[in-house]
Amino acid sequence: MxxxxxxxxxxxxxxxxxxxxxxxxxxxxxxxxxxxxxxxxxxxxxxxxxxxxxxxxxxxxxxxxxxxxxxxxxxxxxxxxxxxxxxxxxxxxxxxxxxSPRELWRYLAATIHHSRTPGVSDATRLLLLYVATRTLDSRSEYLEVLGRGLGSLGWVVSAESGMSGEDAADELIAPKWRLLTRLGVFEGARHGFGRTETVTVGGAAFARAALKVEVPAIVPA
Incomplete structure (x- = not known):
């Protein structure tokens, strides 16, 4: 199978x-x-x-x-x-x-969002959604969409904090980002004054497994 x-x-x-x-x-x-x-x-x-x-x-x-x-x-x-x-x-x-590498890998994917802080869990799930698509190339792009997405879910940054939505997203997601990087989900590279964070093939698969999104089977014609 x-x-x-x-x-x-x-x-x-x-x-x-x-x-x-x-x-x-x-x-x-x-x-x-x-x-x-x-x-x-x-x-x-x-x-x-x-x-x-x-x-x-x-x-x-x-x-x-x-x-x-x-x-x-x-x-x-x-x-x-x-x-x-x-x-x-x-x-x-x-x-x-x-x-049992296959079972361990799947278990880690299924539990990667786990956190005692609800905001971290929500931010991680949103991050995984974008990781699965492999459409973004830098941390700043991820933080921008995460900031908007968390706002849509009802997470509001207080005006007194002086933080932007991107700053709040960064604070929430930083430990998970480092963990995903160590697992090989992201492959970083420097280009001039910038840095790209490319999602690996394995990283996209890990995100799909975490979200329980399966790639449709190809049916022979």
Whole structure:
């Protein structure tokens, strides 16, 4: 049976590299966190060398690698990791999915919008809608349409804040944008004084899966 999302498993595995790395690193023994609740320096150094995120090797504190902390927090929020008595552990779901890339990829897509803040959830769903279409090429374009879209949904920026709709959208979506970037949804490139944020083929498929939008099957003539 063909996959209506139209993305092969090898492409999914490439997108899952940081997620599978941290889940495998936690493994069956777990990771003892610091007293402040962060990953220990040795694990942070491993992450900075194993994950191609452009961070210097000498960085050894999780607070200095924001994407790592955000990824760990997200995996905990969506039920793949948990903390017990100061130790980071896999949940039952995490153990089940870690070596099942297709199922893990789909689960991450289905839960990517998850947030304790309703505005973040709404902004993420709107962002995914535009990602699925692959029609925008820069972060500023996304923020412009997100600002208008959130306003249409009833999210109003108070005049006292001094923020524009785009600024408010940026504040809401920034952590999810970074997470999606680390998952390979966006491929950034600099051109002169500007920067494009092109949606990858895998990124568009991820957005469709998150929105549960299937590509119609091609029926032979």
């Amino acid at each position: 063909s996959d209506p999302i139209l993305l092969n498993e090898r492409a999914m595995v490439r997108m899952l590299v940081p997620v599978q790395w941290i889940l495998r690193r936690v493994g069956t023994d777990g990771i003892r966190l610091t007293k402040a609740g962060h990953l220990p320096p040795a694990v942070v150094i491993e992450a900075s060398t194993q994950l191609d995120w452009g961070w210097p090797i000498e960085v050894n504190r999780e607070v200095h690698i924001r994407p790592l902390g955000e990824l760990r927090a997200h995996l905990r929020d969506v039920g793949l990791l948990r903390v017990s008595k100061g130790t980071l552990l896999l949940t039952v779901r995490g153990r089940t999915l870690v070596e």
